[in-house]
Amino acid sequence: MQTHFLSRFSSLCLGLLLVSFSACAQQNSNARMIDQSSKNLxxxxxxxxxxxxxxxxxxxKQVLDPQAYQVLRQKGTERAYTGAFWNHKAKGLYLCAGCDNELFHSDTKYDxxxxxxxxxxxxRPGAIRFEDDRSHGMVRTEVLCAKCDGHLGHIFDDGPPPTGKRYCINSVAMKFVENK
Ligand SMILES: [Zn+2]
Incomplete structure (x- = not known):
């Protein structure tokens, strides 16, 4: 009888231990979130x-090609070095692929x-807007098209002067109009 009680008691202890262990793990995984959010937006x-x-x-879905739909409307990310514009150096304007909103000028593009x-x-200040993004174990700041709310990419604090910002944008979320 006593043995039975002891065995019940020890499984209860083990259960409690496991619960507190997993709560701890949960806390640790939150603490491990990498804070890459841009400050002073x-x-x-x-x-x-x-x-x-x-x-x-x-x-x-009808107006965007599948890859643009995946990025703009499903917040996807194209693979690095695969987009049309990562190494694109022509002079002109980058527009939103979803709504033609003028997003970036080539004069502010850098490698x-x-x-x-x-x-x-x-x-311009009305071109884009920002939102907190806590997906994929990171704290980031999402960049969206201000006109159609399409997901464009993220903004980081490791950019060059004069702003110190890096707008990291998916090629497929944009189209390009060359300056004539
Ligand atoms: Zn747009």
């Missing part, structure tokens, strides 16, 4: 609701050696 300007481009998911097109400044 550049100023943005909200655009009027009437200028927003709003479509249903089904409509976006960050990260495999994605990188810019140190947005075309």
């Amino acid at each position: 550049p100023r943005t300007e909200a655009i009027p609701e009437s200028e927003k481009v709003v479509k249903t998911d089904q409509e976006w 960050s050696h990260c495999g994605w097109p990188s810019f140190f400044e947005a075309f």
Whole structure:
């Protein structure tokens, strides 16, 4: 009888130990989140609701090619060094592939050696907006198109002067218009 009680008691202890162990593991995994969020974000300007481009998911699927849909609407990321613009040096404007919003000028593009097109400044404060992104065990700042809310990429604090910012943007989320 006593043995039975002891064995019940020890399994209870073991259970409690396991529960506290997994709670600990949970805490540790939160503590391990890498904070890559950009501090002191550049100023943005909200655009009027009437200028927003709003479509249903089904409509976006019809107007975007599958890779652009995956990045812009599903917050995907193209593989490094595979996009059309990471090594693109022509002069002109980069527009949102979803809504033609003017996002970045080639004058603010620089070679960050990260495999994605990188810019140190947005075309204008109303071009983009920011959101916290805590996916994939990292704390990052997401960059979105201010007009259609499409996911463009992320912003980091390791960019060159004068802003010190790196807008790390997916090629497939943009189209390019060359300066004539
Ligand atoms: Zn857009």
